Amino acid sequence: MKSYLTFAWKELKVQKITAFLIWVAVIMSTIMTTVVGQSIGILQSMRIGQAASLNGNRYATFHQLGREQSQKLHEDNRLYDVGDRIFVGSMPLGNSSLSLHLREYHDDALSMYPAIGNVKDGKLPKEAGEIALSEDTLQYLGLEAAVGNVISLDLCALVMDGSLPEFNYSADFVLTGILESSSIGYLSGVVEGIAGNGTAEELLPEEYLLYATDFKTYDKKNFQSIVYELAEKWNVNGRYIQYNWILLDAIGISYDEEAGGDIGIGFSFMAAACILVGVLVLLAAGLVIYNILKISITKHVKEYGTLRAIGGERGQIYCLVSLQLLILCGAGIPIGLLLGTWSAKGVLIAATGVLNPDLFMVNSVSELNLAISAAGTVKLPMLFAGIAVTLLFALLAAFPAAWYASHVSPVVAMSGQAVKIKRRVKRNRKIRNFEAEYAWLNLKRGRGKTVVTMLSLVMSITVFIALQSFTGLLDVSSSVQDMYIGDYAITNEISGIPVEAVETLKENSMVESVSTTRLSVFMLGAGDAPPFATDLSLQNHETLQLVNVDEARLQRCAPDLSSQDMQALGDGTGCLVKNPIPFSYGDTPVQHTELGVGDTIRLGEKPLQVVGVIDVPITINNDGFANGVQILVNDELYGALIGDDNYSEVYPTLRDKADTDTFESWLGNLCGEYPGIHWLSYLQSIKEMAESFEQINMLCWVLIIFIGIIGILNIINTVYSNIHTRVGEIGMQRAIGMSAASLYRTFLWEGAYYGISASLVGAVLGYICCIFVGAAQTDALGLVAVPVRAIAEVAVISVAACLLATAIPLRAIARMAIVDSIETVE
Numbered sequence: 001m002k003s004y005l006t007f008a009w010k011e012l013k014v015q016k017i018t019a020f021l022i023w024v025a026v027i028m029s030t031i032m033t034t035v036v037g038q039s040i041g042i043l044q045s046m047r048i049g050q051a052a053s054l055n056g057n058r059y060a061t062f063h064q065l066g067r068e069q070s071q072k073l074h075e076d077n078r079l080y081d082v083g084d085r086i087f088v089g090s091m092p093l094g095n096s097s098l099s100l101h102l103r104e105y106h107d108d109a110l111s112m113y114p115a116i117g118n119v120k121d122g123k124l125p126k127e128a129g130e131i132a133l134s135e136d137t138l139q140y141l142g143l144e145a146a147v148g149n150v151i152s153l154d155l156c157a158l159v160m161d162g163s164l165p166e167f168n169y170s171a172d173f174v175l176t177g178i179l180e181s182s183s184i185g186y187l188s189g190v191v192e193g194i195a196g197n198g199t200a201e202e203l204l205p206e207e208y209l210l211y212a213t214d215f216k217t218y219d220k221k222n223f224q225s226i227v228y229e230l231a232e233k234w235n236v237n238g239r240y241i242q243y244n245w246i247l248l249d250a251i252g253i254s255y256d257e258e259a260g261g262d263i264g265i266g267f268s269f270m271a272a273a274c275i276l277v278g279v280l281v282l283l284a285a286g287l288v289i290y291n292i293l294k295i296s297i298t299k300h301v302k303e304y305g306t307l308r309a310i311g312g313e314r315g316q317i318y319c320l321v322s323l324q325l326l327i328l329c330g331a332g333i334p335i336g337l338l339l340g341t342w343s344a345k346g347v348l349i350a351a352t353g354v355l356n357p358d359l360f361m362v363n364s365v366s367e368l369n370l371a372i373s374a375a376g377t378v379k380l381p382m383l384f385a386g387i388a389v390t391l392l393f394a395l396l397a398a399f400p401a402a403w404y405a406s407h408v409s410p411v412v413a414m415s416g417q418a419v420k421i422k423r424r425v426k427r428n429r430k431i432r433n434f435e436a437e438y439a440w441l442n443l444k445r446g447r448g449k450t451v452v453t454m455l456s457l458v459m460s461i462t463v464f465i466a467l468q469s470f471t472g473l474l475d476v477s478s479s480v481q482d483m484y485i486g487d488y489a490i491t492n493e494i495s496g497i498p499v500e501a502v503e504t505l506k507e508n509s510m511v512e513s514v515s516t517t518r519l520s521v522f523m524l525g526a527g528d529a530p531p532f533a534t535d536l537s538l539q540n541h542e543t544l545q546l547v548n549v550d551e552a553r554l555q556r557c558a559p560d561l562s563s564q565d566m567q568a569l570g571d572g573t574g575c576l577v578k579n580p581i582p583f584s585y586g587d588t589p590v591q592h593t594e595l596g597v598g599d600t601i602r603l604g605e606k607p608l609q610v611v612g613v614i615d616v617p618i619t620i621n622n623d624g625f626a627n628g629v630q631i632l633v634n635d636e637l638y639g640a641l642i643g644d645d646n647y648s649e650v651y652p653t654l655r656d657k658a659d660t661d662t663f664e665s666w667l668g669n670l671c672g673e674y675p676g677i678h679w680l681s682y683l684q685s686i687k688e689m690a691e692s693f694e695q696i697n698m699l700c701w702v703l704i705i706f707i708g709i710i711g712i713l714n715i716i717n718t719v720y721s722n723i724h725t726r727v728g729e730i731g732m733q734r735a736i737g738m739s740a741a742s743l744y745r746t747f748l749w750e751g752a753y754y755g756i757s758a759s760l761v762g763a764v765l766g767y768i769c770c771i772f773v774g775a776a777q778t779d780a781l782g783l784v785a786v787p788v789r790a791i792a793e794v795a796v797i798s799v800a801a802c803l804l805a806t807a808i809p810l811r812a813i814a815r816m817a818i819v820d821s822i823e824t825v826e
Helices: 006-014 016-055 067-075 135-141 184-188 199-203 223-233 245-251 269-299 301-309 314-354 365-375 380-407 410-415 434-445 447-474 499-507 551-557 563-570 635-642 660-672 683-724 727-735 740-778 788-815 818-823
Strands: 060-065 079-092 099-105 119-122 130-134 150-157 167-179 190-195 211-217 241-243 488-491 511-522 543-549 574-578 600-603 606-613 628-632 649-654 678-681
Touching: 006 016, 006 314, 016 245, 016 314, 016 380, 060 067, 060 223, 067 079, 067 211, 079 199, 099 150, 130 135, 135 167, 135 190, 167 190, 167 199, 184 190, 184 683, 211 223, 269 380, 269 447, 301 314, 301 410, 314 380, 434 447, 434 740, 447 740, 447 788, 488 660, 499 511, 499 649, 499 660, 511 551, 511 635, 543 551, 543 635, 563 574, 563 606, 660 678, 683 788, 727 740, 727 818, 740 788
Parallel strands: 099 190, 130 167, 543 628, 574 606
Antiparallel strands: 060 211, 060 241, 079 099, 079 150, 079 211, 119 167, 130 190, 150 167, 488 649, 488 678, 511 543, 511 649, 574 628, 600 606
16 A cells, blocks of 8 residues: 555655745755855855955964074974064165064964065075075165075174164175065064075074964863963063964954953854854745645645545645655755755855955965865765755745644635625725726735745845845955054154145145144153153053044044043044053063053143043054053143144045046155155055955856846746745636736736845844844944945846746736636646
8 A cells, every 4th residue: 555655755756846836946956055155165265365465374473582592483283384483684665664574484384364465576585695685675775686696684693682782784685575565564564574494594693583483272262271371381471472363362362351352252243144144044945835735725624635635644744745845845955955056156256357466365266266166175974964955945935834734624614704894994085096006916815825925035135135235244354454644644743843844735626624633752761852841650661652633533532432522632632541561571471550541640731531542552653652652632731831733643534536646746746845754655555455355356246146146046046936835726816807908017016015125124133134244244233324236136136036036927817718728736
């Protein structure tokens, strides 16, 4: 005797179109989940590559190491990609605010810095006395050197703790290579040069031969504890530990909070945003399956009632419905997996044909394609996990329909009782458009079906909006770009920049805004007293610094100041303070000054209350922080205390379409009128970082468009199945006199209602998703800008898709004979 389960296969063969629609929905759902999973993995790998190109492919660096300490790190089996650098010396590059830092790179350390070692002409140095410099370095030095020329450099070597005096020396080097210029280091005021191995040992005293050792840890989860253990074991002071925060944040490795990490945040907003987008994709897919199954079961409810009447149990009805879906999933999921995996790699590799591979640490498009293929290699555990998740959501989507089928009363189901429509308010009113009114009544007649259809459309729309905002999370350079105050830095460390020069700069039509900084540093221990009295008692090694910045930079320094504190700062009764950086010699901490909020200090005759303590010092000319107490006051008080209104550094930002060549020519003439003023452009550095993300952004858009197409197909599938199950109803309407044109308009109105309503709801949910995605970038939950463009795009596309999905099946149905359409079973 055959099992009752064979009825499931027979039902699928009878309901060919419904089965086909569900099968297509399963395939499209699997493609969507596979593409999202594969593509996020590929893009994350490229995002990590972008981070590595900006600040080195390393997790952390131990500075000020001896040779033995460095060797011990090489021997530690918990570390890999261990490489050493030795600081050979530095020198200012003309009047550019930049400094040349010459270093030796041992082992494979240079390969960890892909932005530095790109040779344009010649080769990298191998022997002592050989160097390679970038094109812009040679230009700043005023040299027209060629490969093989001898270059003389005046260098200064120093140690980070200041325990040794600066060691100044001159040396001749053989230029073996000219490197490609990279302006990424301009923010820190550094341009890198490469020296051959043995150069430092040949030129520097032994006490200056200190190593900086870069490394990664195999165990990412316990990265911080390993760093602490190594530092304690080999006596490395905490201030000599440098974390590569750009790469660590991109990978998601927790590190020391004081170094800028996110330890202690708990469940990160980044993880929440990723999960949110994934759940939306799965919900969109599950609702499509549920909608079609529910429509199908409702249409064949008499058959399930008959099965119940002849002894079928509820569990058997569950099995029948679930088996139908499992058969379709078994046929659809493998196809969806293959198409999804192929599509994810295919669209990315196709898009890389127009991209510059340099910023992804490769030298050609073919290498980039290989990197993408390697990053997107399908791993069986992940593949099975994807199958399990897709199948789980499909079964969850089928559960409500199976529950409905198993709980239907046999008597009610077999009697075919019509659904009663209850209207709460009855009123007479003029119908201005019959088709629009009739379409609205159709939607209200089957509220459950209408809501489910709407939800499946809403989820597709929400996914599209959320994915657009999600691309911003992939830009690891954004946090670096935020450090730039303007497009240029104009500096005069000696006599300052006159007020009239700054006013002239502001009046230039190409300049959008100008940020300003005034800074005076006094070395009290060296007898450099300020021109005003103060009751502050500082340590001999600490400096006293008076600072004034414009309002825009003040907001960057202290974004959390209350309006009352801002008022106190503005009227000259309050100030901000940057405390000295604490340090120690060996195990003995060095005494330092510590001011807190609420303390009162006196500058001249003016008592000031400390209204805030800032974490990041304000510096000029890319110089480091001269350790001490920094006091930020308003411009009026600064001028009164110092007796000088000149600015130390100003940062103009150009308008979007400004001609940079024209402006730089004008700026050069302006600086020439005031001796000692020099300027540095950050535009090239900003451009390089923006380009590195634009390439990732382009790939993201290819994926968004691809996923959007899948979403449109889901919309078409949903609307088509909704119309197809009403063939008999359409035939009856035509039989009582409805014209084909009126039929078209009625269903087109239904499609428009679906599209417009789903767009409105999807826009709201999409904006909520954008808030979570925005929180992933700032680690703080708050309102973000409304993505008007994305909402408008998806609204137009959704309405058009609904109308298209309505028009295509109607054309075929309208051509059917009225009797045939009434008698149509499937």
